[in-house]
Amino acid sequence: MPVSTRSQIIISQGHQNEPITEQRIRNRGNHQEDGRGTTTTLPLKNPHHGLKEKMKALTLLYEQQKQASLALKNSSFKHHEDPRFTTHPSVQLLGGGDSSTKQHKQKPKPHNVMRENTIPNSNITRTFVVPQPPEEEDSKENLVAGTDRIVGFTCPRKPTAVARKLSLGATTAPPPEVKGNGGGTEESEKIGKIENRILVFVRLRPMGKKEKEAGSRCCVKIVNRREVYLTEFASENDYLRLNRLRGRHFTFDASFPDSATQQEVYSTTTSELVEAVLQGRNGSVFCYGATGAGKTYTMLGTMENPGVMVLAIKDLFSKIRQRSFDGNHEVHLSYLEVYNETVRDLLSPGRPLVLREDKQGIVAAGLTQYRAYSTDEVMALLQQGNQNRTTEPTRVNETSSRSHAILQVVVEYRVRDGAMNVINRVGKLSLIDLAGSERALATDQRTVRSLEGANINRSLLALSSCINALVEGKKHIPYRNSKLTQLLKDSLGGTCNTVMIANISPSHLSFGETQNTLHWADRAKEIRTKACDTSEDVMAMGETETEQAKLVLELQKENRELRMQLAKQQQKLLILQAQSLAANASSSPTPPSATTTGTTTRGGTLRPKETNSEMRSLLVLFRYFTCVSPEAIDRRQVSSMNSSIKHKKLLIDLQDKEVLYDIDYKDEFIHLDFQSKKKGKMGSGVTLRKLITVINHREEKKKSKGEGGGGVNKSTSHIDLRLAVNCRFRRLLHFGPFLSSGSAAWRRMLQNSHDKIEVIDYQSKLLVDMVL
Ligand SMILES: Nc1ncnc2c1ncn2[C@@H]1O[C@H](COP(=O)(O)OP(=O)(O)OP(=O)(O)O)[C@@H](O)[C@H]1O
Structure with a gap:
């Protein structure tokens, strides 16, 4: 039997532990009585006694040693300087690696230590601490409850882990101070400088409703800010299991109790990575754990309690806003999932994506990269992506994520x-919500769900293999075993600050999964990532290039100023335009047309050529003004533009009609001209006069019919040029070729008609007309 055999070996070989063992045996011998009242050292005298008896002996031993170790705990606190290593008796017993513990080594070993297989000169030494709850509260858990009894054999913490922590030296962040039980206000303290190893955090979720209904008991204790204690439950009668029961201690960079808030988790685990990303470093955060352990809650959260992804994005944008107002930061976003070993774009779902390796590492070819300008925009994208993500209810979790999701x-x-050197920094933050590992029987449905589960487990197994290979320092890391590990290559073994959040359930029904998660999290602590330097490109320039760059900068500055002026001018111009349009609408029913630009004025302020060139330049200026960026056009301008467009359409209609009239008149003119020539009356003047008579006649006819009509005076001397400009009759100017053929009378008529034409006013109307 293991207990008695061990004891015998120790005694017979006279090992250095002999006094302790002897003492323990003596204790047992002195204090244990068999049923017949005789004092006996049971294990020695009867090495082959029954299991039941053995258990009784162990229970008795447990009670005795509990008292002894409590006393030891109280006394040992006085000797330890560093509270980090005094939180659990197992640490004290091991020495914890600090100097103060050396003194303890010289002292007689405490009674509650029992060495197993302690063979002289052997390296294999398993030390068991007699069931000892980490704290007073733990002892409540370890009491008999119903028919179950917890036998919390506690494995000592791995000396390597402690040694590693102590040896991290200058590059190591000082471990957060242990205050109280399970954190609290100090949760938000920063972990300090990011190390070149994966930082591992553990988060315990609250007990679920279903678990409570199923009579679950809590098997996880967050001892302090770093330590997690896992206890196994078993029935008192389950001797075989009892024999192998083990409680375990784990130490992480931080451990969050079920009361930890999302903000606490974010600020402790991720906020520093966000800062580092802004400095051009890569960062990764991934949640690992069994299905239903709280990974998605930690990563995404709910509307009321947003998770790490949401808080990181918010923080990122607020930090960017604090840093620059000049738009020098560009944020690009992609969101993908690995579902059944296929990579899918969550922001624009379509065909599966192919993974390729290039200079930047593993990339999903064809993945949509969205340029994001604000938190709200990212939130909308995230929501869109999550709607596309595969989630299905399983027996364990009603909204179980069936895929691994990566937000980059x-x-x-x-x-x-x-x-004048151009500095280009690129930082990448990957936020990963892994699908949960699950037992084959943990899901309800078989078929699709079980296939999904198998694939999830396969990829998580591949992840474990990579972790193992990395920890063992192997040359070949099997990243290619799954799509997930390919995508995580950078995060695990690349130049990246990586954070792992291991999510665990408190229920003793999930003990196996929790133990597994804690085991891999513990392994992951050992992974060293490559030094993550700032990815910064500095493009230096020669002297001439510098001057050119200076010039470019000056020009850019000037350009900016001009654009500002332009926007102002454009506004002014549009106001003017609107005013003139309004004035135009009230003064004349038909707006002027550009076709009258050839009009000559006598004594006018502007000559035709001057008028034309000025108008052209005004037009050019206007066009220049309208070249402003679309952002600069405000609503008022847009509405003004719309009204201008309407006006323009009306003008076009009008012009169409006028063209038809022109054709009519031209036909008439040719007809009349032809007739007068036939009758021997030469000259366009005669024809024109006749034509005016015809037009007037028609207009009067229209008037009498009630169709309106401008009307033209019979006397050519009364032809009003303004009218000519503003009414259909101005079309007569089209007859220039005919008129130029010698109608002095016509020219005289135009000259005498109206000297004081309002050129300026007309010009502005014309400008508006042209611009529109
Ligand atoms: N810290 C927490 N506080 C409150 N509720 C939590 C917490 N963590 C998880 N939960 C709840 O537990 C349930 C399961 O969590 P979640 O869906 O995040 O698990 P999961 O690990 O993502 O599971 P799966 O791998 O199947 O997707 C959810 O109802 C969630 O709201």
């Missing part, structure tokens, strides 16, 4: 330094 945020910062 790339922040690019480009700026010129004092020496």
